[in-house]
Amino acid sequence: MSTPAQIAPLELGGVDKIVFLTGAGISVASGLGTYRGPGGLWEQPGAAELATARAMAERPLEQWRFFSALRRQSFASEPNRAHQAIAALQRRHQKDMEIVVITQNVDRLHQRAGSPGVIELHGDIMRTRCSRDDCELEPFFDPAPHLERVPECRHCGAPLRPDLVLFGEPIPVRAERSAKQALRGCQLFLAVGTSGTVTPASNFVRSAEYEGAHTIVVNLEPMRPSNPYFKQELLGPAEEVLPRLLAGAG
C-alpha cells in the first residue's frame, strides 16, 4: 500500500497494452460527487428510485427533470488532472501502445480531456435515444435539459430517454463486448476511483490477471475485503496519484 507522496512513475518498458477502468472517484475533483456511500447521489431521498427502468415507464417527466440536473452539473464541470494524465499518456503513446479507457462514469469527462475510443459501460448523460430498442433513431448528443415535457422520437413518436443504463437494466452488449476485447492481451490494468471488490472491477481484474497483466487499484479507501487479483494498491485522490504515476511514464 502506497500513499501519493511515495508513488514513483510507472516503468512501462515492454508494455504495449494498458487498460484503465475508471469509476466515480476519478470525477470527484471535477465537482461531481460519488454515487454511493454517505452524501452520494443515491443516498438522496428518491434519487435511486428515479434512476430505474420502472420510473421511466411510470414517471418519465420526473426522471427527465432529475437527469437534466445531472446533465447541467456534468456540462458545467471540467476534466481534472486524473483525466488529463490518462489522455496525455494516450497521446504520448498513440503510435507504440494500445491504451484503452473503460469507464463506469456517464459524465463524458474522459472524452473532453481528449481520450479517444472510451468504452462507456453505463452510457453517457449527454446522449439521448429512443425508448424503443428497435427504432432506427441513432443516439444523439443532447446537452439540453428537458424540464417541461418528455421529448418524443421524430421517427416513431415514442418517448425519448437518456442514453444511460438505469437500475434494473443490463450493461449494453456492445460495451461489454468491447470491454472484454480490450482486456485481451492486457499487460497493465489500472482500476481508478472504483471499488476493487464489486463488479465490474472485480470481474475485469480477474480477466486481466488471467492475461498475465500487472494489476493496480488506485482509490481513496483501502479495499475491504481485499481482492487478491490486485497486485498493488495505491491510496489517495486520483488527481494526485495518476499525474505522479503516469508522469513521463515510458
Ligand code: ZN
Ligand atoms: Zn423512435
